[in-house]
Amino acid sequence: MTATSPDVQGLRDQLWVAVTSRDEYGAADIVFTALDDGLDAETALLALIAPVQAKVGAEWAANRLSVAQEHAASAITERVIAALAHHPAHRTPPSLGHITVACVEQEWHSLPARLLAEVLTLRGWRVDFLGAQVPTQHLIAHLHNSGADTVALSSSLPTRLPAAHAAITACQAIGVPVLVGGAAFGHDGRYARLLGADAWAPDARAAARRLADGIPAPAPARGHQQIDDLPHLIDQEYTLVSRTQPQLVKTVLTQLEGRFPAMASYDKHQRERTAEDLAHILDFLAVALYTDDDDLFTTFITWTAGILTARHVPARSLHPALDILATELKDFPRTTRLLDQARFALDRAPAATGPHRGATT
Incomplete structure (x- = not known):
């Protein structure tokens, strides 16, 4: 099935009803029935679950969902993704590189990062998903201890860009390349370039392709500071x-x-x-x-x-x-x-x- 097929659109409609009526088990049944009927897990994540969650945000913005309704729907989405990730039929043994996926400090919108982590896992990467709001010092400690080849940083809110910049600089200082994504970095990646990230991707599939192509490790820059990138x-x-x-x-x-x-x-x-x-x-x-x-x-x-x-x-x-x-x-x-x-x-x-x-x- 494809993202534009009538079947997927119908599933989106059903999932929308389930998450907005707080029917967690019904939402999970819709997704797992679709998987049993032949929908692959990556499509379920990116063409079924992700668009429904995007609609939740849009309906909140239009004042057609309350904050509580938006939070409840988002929580159900998170639990359905977790259930999908643990489904035995969709586990992929790791055969590619080792990557850490995390949200930058003060960033609590973790769903985009979670979707990326699951897509990379499905494609055969060994993924350490650290979740929301990861302080930079703890991220660096994890990279030292885990030996991850690359770090993928996510941020949805532009107000987190200074924290993202600090994280990018710190990761590069220990020789770990940084891929960034999320709405905070601009629809065209302009803030990723401004802050010196090694790579940017507009979505999970593009990120997976970019990682597959390889991101060279940066040469550690001694004494490099954030103001060196932003002289203003x-x-x-x-x-x-x-x-x-x-x-x-x-x-x-x-x-x-x-x-x-x-x-x-x-x-x-x-x-x-x-x-x-x-x-x-x-x-x-x-x-x-x-x-x-x-x-x-x-x-x-x-x-x-x-x-x-x-x-x-x-x-x-x-x-x-x-x-x-x-x-x-x-x-x-x-x-x-x-x-x-x-x-x-x-x-x-x-x-x-x-x-x-x-x-x-």
């Missing part, structure tokens, strides 16, 4: 914005009450959510400073406008927040440029959807 960081704007984030959130919240009258009627929960949204805005502003990429921040701001609109929160509330930040950070040239571009994008474009997740959850 010498201006310290990223560091200063990151360190002052809590105070900036408080300042914007206080001033918003005078500029956005609707806040006067907000209850405690709404104020807490507003503070969370402001923190996310500053997270993305900081990572845009880290990468020196205007598009990263403007895309997030227009996406946030769409998320707020879907939840019946006026997107115009973003304007005064950005204005306040522009005033507070007026002495930072790159920050001023990013905020100006974001305000311009917000004025000229309707609320749009995008690849980011995190705000308002």
Whole structure:
């Protein structure tokens, strides 16, 4: 069967109903019946399970699934994948290289990495899957102890790019090549190249092909630091914005009450959510400073406008927040440029959807 066949589409529809109605056993039965009927395990992972999970995220963004519903559906997906991985009929003895698959530090969205780990296992790789949120020092310790030939790092949120950069640099310093993937690195791999990764892949199958072709080990670079890749960081704007984030959130919240009258009627929960949204805005502003990429921040701001609109929160509330930040950070040239571009994008474009997740959850 192929990803576009009517049978697979019908299975997706059935699996969607099962995961969104919290029917874990029904979801597992759909997948295992399909396998018994001839669907290969890799197709089940990438053409059946993965698209259903992507739809879960899209429906959350459109406010048609609550956070709890999204989490429940995702948990079922994870358990179905685990059950598939332990099915005796789909075990492949390792015959290729040894690879470690992990999410970068602070990255909790582990499903893309899990799918890659399972695909590589099916293809005959020996895989150490370390899961979500792996601190760099523990990753390096594991590589020393395991002797893995390559490490595959996954990240879904662009705000994790500084942590990814640290991990890439550390792995290369001990001579282990790094393949990266996930939405955080851009649809075209631009941030993978910016941060000096040895290879990038847009999906699990492409990653498997890239690994099969071989990724040369980097020559250990003594004394190499992250700023060597990103000389614009010498201006310290990223560091200063990151360190002052809590105070900036408080300042914007206080001033918003005078500029956005609707806040006067907000209850405690709404104020807490507003503070969370402001923190996310500053997270993305900081990572845009880290990468020196205007598009990263403007895309997030227009996406946030769409998320707020879907939840019946006026997107115009973003304007005064950005204005306040522009005033507070007026002495930072790159920050001023990013905020100006974001305000311009917000004025000229309707609320749009995008690849980011995190705000308002």
